[in-house]
Amino acid sequence: MSLVESAAQFATHPFVSPYTFEPVQACDAVRGSVELDLSLRHAGRRKLHIGYEVVGPADAPAVLVAGGISADRHVVSSAAFPQPGWWQAQAQTFDTTSLRVIAIDWIGADGALDAPIDSADQADAIAGVLDALGVRTLAAFVGCSYGAMVGLQFAANHGDRVRQLVAISGAHRAHPYASAWRALQRKIVALGQLQCAEDQGLSLARQLAILSYRTPQEFAERFAAAAVIDGPRARCASEDYLDACGSRFVERFDATAYTRLSESIDLHAVDATRIGVPTVVVAIEEDLLVPVADAYALVEQVRADTQVRVLRSKYGHDAFLKEADAIASILRPTLIDCCGEVA
């Protein structure tokens, strides 16, 4: 069932874990792919290959980590896969000598599935990967942005398989304003596709997304106010930065994947009264996509211990990537609580 692409044994060395307070041996890392036969909510029955990465000892508490729609299974670097992961800033928090970090590539991320995808489908895919890995119960599910939405679906639909949920910058619903913002991004991609300018459309959509991930405060600090005349046009100070963001994204992402995962955020809706898993919700005051009010509305419905932690950050929705210390200060004690118990 599990096709191992690559694996590595690390050199072992003594290490004091912040979670178990015991010396442990350094661990191995595995990337693989699982073929799953899934009943998708909108796309019907499909055979899909789900890529995963596991880092950490087999007997350590398992923590599923999930990020935004452009994140992947490579969360933090390891000896086997030394390139920085998408959440490298939390490498110390997700200490893979004492935790087993599991992550997947999203359904649809390869651009092969051109159909609506539900956040609940992603939660089912995670459950299937855990089956393949022989992991019955997660000590914690830590999700950010889209990953938080999937985490809520996992808690609602596979609640007996997770002891603690941390949902950062994601709620039980997509906010209507944020949805409108994404709908326009998808229309820009579609305009590009229709006009044989797929890369330009995808780049522009990404640039628009970047605006929604950041804040006016950050732009005011970084960029001059007045545009300058550049040939026949006016050019704003932030355009070089946005162009570069768009170009980098086009190199690594596919227009169909972007469209379907963006849609998936807007299709997201979970009845949080079905969640009985202890949940920490982290919201950012300046987040233009997920208002703090939605975090409170979410925890009022969850039928277990809940906490809302509100941070302030000029990085808005991107705070989970940029505010490493503030996020770590919430994650570390939460992981010590739930992973110490399982270890």
Next chain:
Amino acid sequence: MSLVESAAQFATHPFVSPYTFEPVQACDAVRGSVELDLSLRHAGRRKLHIGYEVVGPADAPAVLVAGGISADRHVVSSAAFPQPGWWQAQAQTFDTTSLRVIAIDWIGADGALDAPIDSADQADAIAGVLDALGVRTLAAFVGCSYGAMVGLQFAANHGDRVRQLVAISGAHRAHPYASAWRALQRKIVALGQLQCAEDQGLSLARQLAILSYRTPQEFAERFAAAAVIDGPRARCASEDYLDACGSRFVERFDATAYTRLSESIDLHAVDATRIGVPTVVVAIEEDLLVPVADAYALVEQVRADTQVRVLRSKYGHDAFLKEADAIASILRPTLIDCCGEVA
């Protein structure tokens, strides 16, 4: 110099003006066009035809009214031009039996000038129109959005010709975040133009602008959260509304005009220490384009009596169009003060 396109004498009737507290006669309305030889800041010397509309008695205090980049010379309805104007909601405030309301069509609005346009150029055009009309001094300049930027330029460069400025939702600079938002709109227009899909590009750019004119709060009240499956795609609740906004705009606006006027906002920069005209600045707490902090920064520089009035509105930048009563409650006493004196 002035080419009168149409004019009308109204039926007269007694009326008590809120500004003069005296019965006055109903007035006439004139539309015309002035040919001006202007030295544009970025586009050099040009002969331009500037359309104007004047409503109200020739001997009444003159008030220049200017709106956003898509507004025009038709501010409020009159017997001669009975269709609703772009600021019809303030028809009672701009009582044209006791005020003479003057407005222009922006340089560039006809799409004929494909070159960078400065907000100071617009102020010069207004001065030229006033010359043609024989108006030496305005009792007030009331500008909203781009019109506020032009009003600040008029006060800085033609300060001896205006006694009171009211700048609503516009400041001495474009905010870097708002500029990035507009730069993306222009890139969408350019993508459409390059790909023979000019209407689609312009429609999408307008839809993106609409998002910036409104707020998450308003969208949350109006539109459902979850998208629905609509054929092969997910469709968000706000998409019908946004599509309609885009389509209406394409019918009445030109891609070149949009690009050049949008650029003009981002080229705007005025040294407010050059302004010696009493100024009321109106800012909206929820405005995503013009933060309240910029309103305060502006009045700190103006060398005359200033006031900042901060309103709260779920309509954000569009509050000047949607919050008729709150805006009127600021405009009316201001106009009574400065027009009573001139009348």
